Amino acid sequence: GSVFAHLVQAPEDPILGVTVAYNKDPSPVKLNLGVGAYRTEEGKPLVLNVVRKAEQQLINDRTRIKEYLPIVGLVEFNKLSAKLILGADSPAIRENRITTVECLSGTGSLRVGGEFLAKHYHQKTIYITQPTWGNHPKIFTLAGLTVKTYRYYDPATRGLNFKGLLEDLGAAPAGSIVLLHACAHNPTGVDPTIQQWEQIRQLMRSKGLMPFFDSAYQGFASGSLDTDAKPIRMFVADGGECLVAQSYAKNMGLYGERVGALSIVCKSADVAGRVESQLKLVIRPMYSSPPIHGASIVAVILRDKNLFNEWTLELKAMADRIISMRKQLFEALRTRGTPGDWSHIIKQIGMFTFTGLNPAQVSFMTKEYHIYMTSDGRISMAGLSSKTVPHLADAIHAVVT
Numbered sequence: 001g002s003v004f005a006h007l008v009q010a011p012e013d014p015i016l017g018v019t020v021a022y023n024k025d026p027s028p029v030k031l032n033l034g035v036g037a038y039r040t041e042e043g044k045p046l047v048l049n050v051v052r053k054a055e056q057q058l059i060n061d062r063t064r065i066k067e068y069l070p071i072v073g074l075v076e077f078n079k080l081s082a083k084l085i086l087g088a089d090s091p092a093i094r095e096n097r098i099t100t101v102e103c104l105s106g107t108g109s110l111r112v113g114g115e116f117l118a119k120h121y122h123q124k125t126i127y128i129t130q131p132t133w134g135n136h137p138k139i140f141t142l143a144g145l146t147v148k149t150y151r152y153y154d155p156a157t158r159g160l161n162f163k164g165l166l167e168d169l170g171a172a173p174a175g176s177i178v179l180l181h182a183c184a185h186n187p188t189g190v191d192p193t194i195q196q197w198e199q200i201r202q203l204m205r206s207k208g209l210m211p212f213f214d215s216a217y218q219g220f221a222s223g224s225l226d227t228d229a230k231p232i233r234m235f236v237a238d239g240g241e242c243l244v245a246q247s248y249a250k251n252m253g254l255y256g257e258r259v260g261a262l263s264i265v266c267k268s269a270d271v272a273g274r275v276e277s278q279l280k281l282v283i284r285p286m287y288s289s290p291p292i293h294g295a296s297i298v299a300v301i302l303r304d305k306n307l308f309n310e311w312t313l314e315l316k317a318m319a320d321r322i323i324s325m326r327k328q329l330f331e332a333l334r335t336r337g338t339p340g341d342w343s344h345i346i347k348q349i350g351m352f353t354f355t356g357l358n359p360a361q362v363s364f365m366t367k368e369y370h371i372y373m374t375s376d377g378r379i380s381m382a383g384l385s386s387k388t389v390p391h392l393a394d395a396i397h398a399v400v401t
């Protein structure tokens with residue numbers, strides 16, 4: 001018999017499992033709103049034009065080689081990534097008190113940051129939002145941190161539970177790590193206002209709580225890279241320390257290239273240098289060094305003024321299409337006279353709408369309408385199109401009436 005014969009079949013990942021179920025469904029009207037990947041109006045995955053151009057440049061350059069990158073990845077990519085998220089005029093960059101390492105997309109950046117904190121930071125507890133992206137608790141637990149939650153979402157208003165958030169962070173032990181979604185909160189689509197961010201910042205700094213930003217959607221929420229980075233820049237502007245995990249999966253459509261960056265903003269260049277030396281000790285035994293292709297694409301685009309501008313236009317177009325899907329779905333429910341207040345569909349931001357549908361309703365919609373989504377009622381707006389909005393609206397109408 002096999003030495004693995006005792007293994008039980010593990011359950012599918014709750015998010016990726018939605019696609020597995022979708023793929024098995026033979027219905028011609030089936031609709032996958034589970035996975036957070038952008039689709040065109042035709043329902044197709046999108047490779048940005050600017051990415052095609054960058055790849056062409058890379059292929060034409062015969063001097064390019066396939067040697068290993070350093071442990072920290074592509075250095076130019078790291079510098080450009082820090083500039084993108086913190087702003088060209090950031091004091092932390094000017095004073096050289098930031099270290100940035102290329103990691104395997106957002107997930108890898110969170111994991112490397114988590115392991116670094118577990119090894120070298122005095123507090124081992126990280127507070128994550130309730131609810132959050134399903135991978136967060138697993139990433140940080142395996143990194144060696146203790147995961148606790150803070151209140152974030154209010155089901156009654158389908159908006160932010162700001163009072164609960166302030167109470168929970170106010171009650172967290174001094175120095176605790178706090179994971180903050182930089183923008184386009186997953187799964188709720190609910191973000192604090194700038195005034196609320198300022199209150200969060202003041203509270204966190206007064207208690208010495210360590211901000212760890214997860215920036216998986218820069219530019220995807222509002223359509224502007226600078227607007228979406230604003231909360232992070234507020235924390236950096238006060239001179240305090242923080243961590244930032246960046247992903248280029250959504251905003252450059254580089255999902256499968258696994259390209260991202262972890263930045264740690266420190267108080268001095270001297271400390272940043274030593275932090276980087278320790279990050280290398282985390283990375284080396286984990287995967288040795290990161291891949292070269294995706295980071296090279298990003299560097300080509302970020303370093304070239306014309307390509308950069310082209311990228312911002314393509315990014316804005318993706319964000320606008322998502323915003324337009326929100327309006328269309330909201331209108332479709334209104335024309336059907338669907339009972340209830342659906343204004344959260346247009347108030348929420350980013351890739352997802354947290355519909356408020358419960359697991360039984362979700363399961364009904366899957367069974368009767370072949371519409372797939374996570375059981376918490378999260379739908380990917382990027383998976384919708386003008387053609388599929390009526391089908392979704394019919395299903396929602398049927399399930400609530």
Ligand code: PMP
Pocket residue numbers: 036104105106107108133181186214216247248249255260
């Ligand atoms: N954080 C959040 C909140 C996300 O939604 C995602 C993607 N679903 C990620 C991080 C990481 O994604 P990736 O590893 O593909 O960059």
